[in-house]
Amino acid sequence: MFRVLILGMAIICAALSAAAHAPGPARKLTPPWQDASPWPDRIVVTFAGDPARTLALNWRTDDTVDAAVAEIVKATPDARFDLDARRVNARSERLELASVKDIEGIFDIGQNAGLPPVRFHSVLFDGLEPDTVYAYRVGATNGEWSEWFQVRTAPISGPVTFLYLGDAQNGILSHWSRTVRAAYAMAPDANFIIHAGDLVDEASRDFEWAQWFKAVGFIHGMVPAIPVAGNHEYMNVSRDPTKQRRLLSILWRPQFNLPVEASLPDTLRETVYKVAYSEDLDVFVLDTQNGELAAQAAWLDRALAESKARWRVVTFHHPIFSSGKGRDSPERRAALLPILKKYDVDLVLQGHDHTYARGDLAAQAPAQSPERRASRVGDAIGPVFVNSVSGPKQYEWSPGGWERYAGDGVQLRRAAENTQFFQVIRILGGMLLYEAWTADGALYDSFGLVKDETGQRRSAPGATVTMPERRFKDTMPYRSPSGSD
Ligand SMILES: [Fe+2]
Incomplete structure (x- = not known):
């Protein structure tokens, strides 16, 4: 009888315990760092x-x-x-x-x-x-x-250091945070950080922006951001499944206080703008997803014509010279490349292709042969183009490299796959030093540029790089994080 009683009590206890662990009210779906409160x-x-x-x-x-x-x-x-x-x-x-x-x-x-x-x-x-x-x-x-x-406010002139990051986009908190934090640790004196588009995967999804802000932590409280809108900053709001009608992330304009270019259509407000940082540097930002390419090209033409800065950087999301398999963008190249060449800009910083590529155009100096040339220190050098990626999504390089762009006179200098990068760019008067670092803090690519008083730009020594080229076949197995391209 006593045993029966004990057994009965054990069954009741087990039942109560099970009830205590039964699913209660629906679990809260947002992490505490996503929830807004009265605190900023x-x-x-x-x-x-x-x-x-x-x-x-x-x-x-x-x-x-x-x-x-x-x-x-x-x-x-x-x-x-x-x-x-x-x-x-x-x-x-x-x-x-x-x-x-x-x-x-x-x-x-x-x-x-x-x-x-x-x-x-x-x-x-x-x-x-x-x-x-x-x-x-x-x-x-x-x-x-x-x-x-x-x-720190910008100097009128003098040294400038800035960071440039390609797409964060996926695994923003889990896998991108290490890159942006390593970048800050490498150059805590950076005057600003360029994010070259696709900061998130789903344009208006608050959870992804919550991850982005948690990943950057206090960094952008101290170091200003220059955000670039990529294709993933746009969402399709068409009711017609056969059509695309894209709207900029609902969070973009409320959360980034950016320059408004009065001469541009309202659809380009705060996605196409200029940061005249100092006498040494102007940065021009385009929105290559928006589609109003003619208006942007005309604006860029005017803005570059007015620019008096010693160094000029143009940044946008879709590369002029693609390094991702099957991702060429001839209409953007046709609209923008002539202007980049006309004003002989120094650096073009891009994202989107989830690979690394750095190359340059032949200098437009009349004395230089239009034939392909080696880049030797002291050679005149044309605009430098970089595609980079800071997040975990990685694509295959297009077969044949940049051979298909040989007619445009561009030559590839360094490439990579399956690697998360950040870039540190330092300007010191007439010298510019570029470094691409892997997320774990190893130097992968570097070059220098020098400019004399006449504006003639020449190749200069970069830092010494010893790391072999990184390709899928030579690196750890890769599996794509979630999210589309
Ligand atoms: Fe993209």
Whole structure:
């Protein structure tokens, strides 16, 4: 009888225990670092005015914060550097994540189903001094402040260091975070970071942007971002399955405070812009997914004609010279290459092909033979083109390399597959040093350029590179992360 009682109690206990572990209410689907709160997060410094005298920034809160503010003060060694901080009211924007109003009506964004609206806030600090470290914080008048961040305004002239990253896109937190963090660790003095498109895989999916901001952590609170829109920053909102109608990520404009080029159509607002960083460097950003190539080409032509900077970098997503199998883009090449050549730009930084490629055009100096040439130190050299990738998605190189572009006069210098990269580019007066590093911190590619007072550009020694070429056949087995191209 006693045994029966014990057995009965054991059965009841087991049943209660099972009940305690039975599925309860639906598990929360968002990680805590995705959820918005009254406290600021997703803080990112950008350029929206003169980089020497203004700083632009954005941050996010939940929908309860309608009186957001930011404070700024010149940084000093004093413990209470902040006592004289100036306060600026933010511009705030409520954003529905689960749907977007489009010309055809409301379009549901399934990946954000159930997410509450959030607010993005932005300020443009002005009246700043060049080449000066400022401390700023963002928050709300009822006390939910960020920490103080320090950021340096652009110099009028002098050395510039910047980082360039190809597509992050997939495994953003799991596999890309190491690349952007290694880049920052390699060049913590970087003046800004170019993200050459496809920052995420699904343009408006908040979970992926949450990963992107978690991966960069405090980095973009200190180092401004120059984001480039890629094809994955656009989503298809066509109701007709036979048609494509693409809309820029609903998060792009609320979360990045970028220059507005008044002469361009509204569809290119904050995706095509110029950062006149200093007397030494102008950066031109295009949106090669948008399709308004003629308008962009005309704008680039004008902007380059007006540029007086010593070095000129153009960045966009789709490569002029493709290095991905079956991914040539002749219409973009036809629209943009003549302008890049006409103004003899220095560097063209691209993404999209999930491979590494670096090559250059023949110099346009009349004395140089149009025949293929070796790149020797001291040779005149034309614009340099780079395709790179920082995330884990990797493609095969197109068979035949860049032979198919021989008619354009471009020569490939270095290639790779199955490798995550970041690039460090340093400008020191008339010298430019480029380095491509693997995500684990090994030097893979390097070259130098020098420019004399007449603007003549010549090849210069880069850093010494010893690593053999990396190809799928010579590296670890690869499996594609999730996501389309
Ligand atoms: Fe892409």
